[in-house]
Amino acid sequence: MAIVSKIMHTRDVDPYRNLALEEYLLDHVGQEEMIFYLWQNQNTVVIGKNQNPWKECRPDLLESEGGKLVRRITGGGAVFHDLGNLNFSFVTSRAIYDFKKQLGVILHAVQKLGIPAVFSGRNDLTVDGKKFSGNAFYLRSHTALHHGTLLFAADLDKLTRYLQVAHDKIRSKGIDSVRARVVNLSTYLPDLRVDAIVAALAQSFDEIYRTPFLLNENDIERPAVDKLTARYKSWEWTFGEAPEFDIEMEKRFAWGGIHLCLQLENARVKKGYVYSDAMDTTFIERIPAVLAGVPFKSADLAQAVRTLAVDEEKGALVEDIAGWLHKKGF
Numbered sequence: 001m002a003i004v005s006k007i008m009h010t011r012d013v014d015p016y017r018n019l020a021l022e023e024y025l026l027d028h029v030g031q032e033e034m035i036f037y038l039w040q041n042q043n044t045v046v047i048g049k050n051q052n053p054w055k056e057c058r059p060d061l062l063e064s065e066g067g068k069l070v071r072r073i074t075g076g077g078a079v080f081h082d083l084g085n086l087n088f089s090f091v092t093s094r095a096i097y098d099f100k101k102q103l104g105v106i107l108h109a110v111q112k113l114g115i116p117a118v119f120s121g122r123n124d125l126t127v128d129g130k131k132f133s134g135n136a137f138y139l140r141s142h143t144a145l146h147h148g149t150l151l152f153a154a155d156l157d158k159l160t161r162y163l164q165v166a167h168d169k170i171r172s173k174g175i176d177s178v179r180a181r182v183v184n185l186s187t188y189l190p191d192l193r194v195d196a197i198v199a200a201l202a203q204s205f206d207e208i209y210r211t212p213f214l215l216n217e218n219d220i221e222r223p224a225v226d227k228l229t230a231r232y233k234s235w236e237w238t239f240g241e242a243p244e245f246d247i248e249m250e251k252r253f254a255w256g257g258i259h260l261c262l263q264l265e266n267a268r269v270k271k272g273y274v275y276s277d278a279m280d281t282t283f284i285e286r287i288p289a290v291l292a293g294v295p296f297k298s299a300d301l302a303q304a305v306r307t308l309a310v311d312e313e314k315g316a317l318v319e320d321i322a323g324w325l326h327k328k329g330f
Contacts, residue, residue, distance in 0.1 A: 084153035
């Protein structure tokens, strides 16, 4: 299949519009298209699709200091964006989607700047063991999104203050663990500016995907983007309703944390809510439905979760959660 590559760089720093534009591109990308979208947000905390905003950051402090909070459509954890960070998005069809090739665009660009970056873990790019880029994903039946961050001169003091680390992370890694695990690329290139990074990324994308077309605002349907922007701005999308729960349980696994909240009626689960920084958003969103109506007994809850196992990979996640619930001994 011949790939039609396109590149877009917006100077808008409004997080609601930038995420809306990203989703618009995902809604309209062709089956043979690879779109490389570059964007920045000003003083923003972005939380994952299934995260609880009150547990992941400090919304009141953020708002009091002129910041914005927004929820994205991908999984993963909360991140801080300012003008010392550049965001990238690969928007394409499932047929063309290639994580290693896409990440190669980013890695090659950073290496071309003279920084010895490497791929580390499942989703991160690092220098000297410290992360400067994290990635997240969203897969539809025919299209796919892979996006990430590039810290080059981010305000790490704000990053630490706004992102409230979960209590179990604090106990295991210490309160300064966020600062200890991330690094700005300007540590290695003190005069590094965003335009230099954009130029390196554009060249790398050109070398790997060959002669991209330039997308601009005239190629976008403004009313459609405006409608999506309004949704991203809404309280309902970012916070949603927060009912009182009868039971709240938390656990961290190798693949991420889970916060399970249950409303009970007559000793059965009336409704469940699950917050998580797991990358697999679709799997997490299926959990509440299988728990509805189940007696509040450890064995019954565990068995309900086990019905979600459809393959070996999902089976491992399912068994982690089911085993945790079974050991609760309700």
